[in-house]
Amino acid sequence: MIRHATVDDLAAITDIYNHYIVDSHVSFDLEPWTPDQRRNWFANYGGDSPWQVWVTELDGEVIGAAWSSPFRPKAAYDPSVETTIVLKAGSSGRGLGTELYRALLSDVDARGAHRAYAIVALPNDASVALHRKLGFVSLGVQDEVGFKMGRYWSTMLLERRAPPAG
Numbered sequence: 001m002i003r004h005a006t007v008d009d010l011a012a013i014t015d016i017y018n019h020y021i022v023d024s025h026v027s028f029d030l031e032p033w034t035p036d037q038r039r040n041w042f043a044n045y046g047g048d049s050p051w052q053v054w055v056t057e058l059d060g061e062v063i064g065a066a067w068s069s070p071f072r073p074k075a076a077y078d079p080s081v082e083t084t085i086v087l088k089a090g091s092s093g094r095g096l097g098t099e100l101y102r103a104l105l106s107d108v109d110a111r112g113a114h115r116a117y118a119i120v121a122l123p124n125d126a127s128v129a130l131h132r133k134l135g136f137v138s139l140g141v142q143d144e145v146g147f148k149m150g151r152y153w154s155t156m157l158l159e160r161r162a163p164p165a166g
């Protein structure tokens with residue numbers, strides 16, 4: 001089942017995302033999020049906000065989350081969002097990411113975002129493939145833009161244009 005997230009999903013979202021903070025380069029956070037930080041973050045999402053969090057459940061368990069966030073803090077960037085997706089470790093490669101991201105992007109379109117951007121830390125073949133499949137195109141690579149786990153990492157910036165109206 002794919003649906004908007006509620007506050008009750010935050011523990012699962014925190015666990016899923018923290019795994020990638022601690023164990024991989026995929027998230028550029030260096031410290032795991034606390035439940036309080038995640039609750040404060042969530043206060044800006046949902047309802048009429050342009051920023052939304054979606055989750056997917058399998059057998060009653062939340063096993064993935066995807067969200068749209070502000071792209072940059074300055075106001076002229078407001079028509080653009082940044083999108084992110086994470087599945088619980090071990091849930092990849094079964095089409096679940098495609099279904100969840102499709103739901104998020106359809107919501108992003110319905111709320112009138114002009115552009116969606118994703119920033120993918122490389123290498124991440126699954127994420128690059130998912131983004132390309134759902135209409136993102138690469139705008140290029142920022143070379144060694146981040147430093148984590150003792151080395152530099154590059155990121156790919158991907159852009160998705162809103163589908164034409166009508």
Ligand SMILES: CC(C)(COP(=O)(O)OP(=O)(O)OC[C@H]1O[C@@H](n2cnc3c(N)ncnc32)[C@H](O)[C@@H]1OP(=O)(O)O)[C@@H](O)C(=O)NCCC(=O)NCCS
Nearest residue numbers: 085086087092093094095096097098120125126127129130
């Ligand atoms: C990235 C992620 C969300 C993709 O979701 P997923 O459920 O694994 O992807 P899907 O099974 O829906 O596959 C989407 C497409 O990517 C392709 N793909 C999946 N894994 C791949 C891989 N390892 N290498 C190349 N292509 C891959 C699939 O073939 C599919 O394309 P197709 O339908 O044309 O065959 C998921 O793997 C994940 O959560 N990874 C860890 C966290 C992460 O990296 N998040 C993204 C941060 S930018």
